[in-house]
Amino acid sequence: MSVIRIGTRGSALALAQTKQIAERIGKAADAEIEIVTVTTQGDTDRASLSEIGGTGVFAAALREALVAGECDLVVHSLKDLPTGDHPSLRLGAVPKRVDARDALCARDGLTLAELPEGARVGTGSPRRIAQLLAKRPDLDVIDIRGNIDTRLGRVFSDDVADADRLDAVVLAAAGLARIARGDAVSEYFSLTSWPTAPGQGALALEVRDERGSRELEKALAAVEHVSTRAAVTAERLVLAGLEAGCSAPVAATAFLEDELFFLSASVYSSDGTRRVTSAHAASPESRSAAHLAEAAHDVAVRVVDELLGNGAGDLAPLERTP
Numbered sequence: 001m002s003v004i005r006i007g008t009r010g011s012a013l014a015l016a017q018t019k020q021i022a023e024r025i026g027k028a029a030d031a032e033i034e035i036v037t038v039t040t041q042g043d044t045d046r047a048s049l050s051e052i053g054g055t056g057v058f059a060a061a062l063r064e065a066l067v068a069g070e071c072d073l074v075v076h077s078l079k080d081l082p083t084g085d086h087p088s089l090r091l092g093a094v095p096k097r098v099d100a101r102d103a104l105c106a107r108d109g110l111t112l113a114e115l116p117e118g119a120r121v122g123t124g125s126p127r128r129i130a131q132l133l134a135k136r137p138d139l140d141v142i143d144i145r146g147n148i149d150t151r152l153g154r155v156f157s158d159d160v161a162d163a164d165r166l167d168a169v170v171l172a173a174a175g176l177a178r179i180a181r182g183d184a185v186s187e188y189f190s191l192t193s194w195p196t197a198p199g200q201g202a203l204a205l206e207v208r209d210e211r212g213s214r215e216l217e218k219a220l221a222a223v224e225h226v227s228t229r230a231a232v233t234a235e236r237l238v239l240a241g242l243e244a245g246c247s248a249p250v251a252a253t254a255f256l257e258d259e260l261f262f263l264s265a266s267v268y269s270s271d272g273t274r275r276v277t278s279a280h281a282a283s284p285e286s287r288s289a290a291h292l293a294e295a296a297h298d299v300a301v302r303v304v305d306e307l308l309g310n311g312a313g314d315l316a317p318l319e320r321t322p
């Protein structure tokens with residue numbers, strides 16, 4: 001029997017999502033599935049995400065393992081994947097997105113509006129910092145790093161030093177659901193008032209840019225979800241069009257509803273006081289992958305033009321300066 005080796009990061013989130021994909025692939029392909037754990041700089045480096053630069057830190061080591069042939073397929077959180085094409089890898093499949101929303105995890109079940117004045121709220125994401133300050137300029141936003149459990153621990157664990165204690169953290173709902181910590185959520189932010197990172201809540205299955213084995217191709221086809229791929233393509237084209245990295249204060253949300261394909265994107269100033277938003281829709285000729293891709297490109301071009309025309313380029317440092 002042929003073997004499909006799946007590379008993954010070692011965090012609880014990465015393992016949970018990889019195991020889920022492994023199970024689906026195991027059912028679809030007549031192959032033995034092996035999981036290969038790879039350590040990445042994003043897992044070991046405790047510097048803040050804005051310092052080491054979000055773009056690619058989580059993805060780089062996984063990609064190296066894939067290029068080196070140590071595995072046949074890697075599972076990424078799509079939002080951690082750089083937007084540019086890799087010279088020898090391709091996006092083999094994009095499974096159906098789960099929840100794209102951000103969630104507040106606060107002590108005593110408090111919502112954002114209910115947090116006391118000056119409350120300490122943790123996040124390492126420039127987008128989330130800007131969104132928090134836009135709604136609550138009084139908050140003390142603390143730059144934090146680490147996996148989801150570590151971050152939740154700063155709010156809920158009994159053995160956190162008082163100096164490290166936070167009143168709340170903002171995390172991706174999808175990540176919390178994947179590691180079965182949805183119980184920690186005190187408020188889900190609606191995508192209309194709080195859009196999230198391009199690709200958030202979606203996974204990316206990356207493979208070498210060659211025709212894979214029959215079983216690998218069968219596995220990829222079985223988990224592919226065409227409208228999710230079109231949505232995340234449009235969202236990522238916004239980042240690419242703005243020449244922004246994944247640590248830029250940029251949010252984008254795309255989805256197919258009835259016969260319309262929507263894309264909305266926002267760029268924030270770092271302090272949350274200013275925001276430029278653009279939204280456009282297209283009606284694809286059909287729901288085929290090709291027509292949806294066409295719609296995704298079409299709306300992304302219009303959204304990027306409008307954002308830049310309205311001064312988005314001057315709002316925030318979009319590109320990471322090394």
Ligand SMILES: NCc1[nH]cc(CCC(=O)O)c1CC(=O)O
Nearest residue numbers: 077080171172174175200201202
């Ligand atoms: N940047 C880290 C990261 N990458 C993917 C997720 C969550 C799951 C997802 O969006 O797919 C997270 C954690 C978070 O943002 O809370």
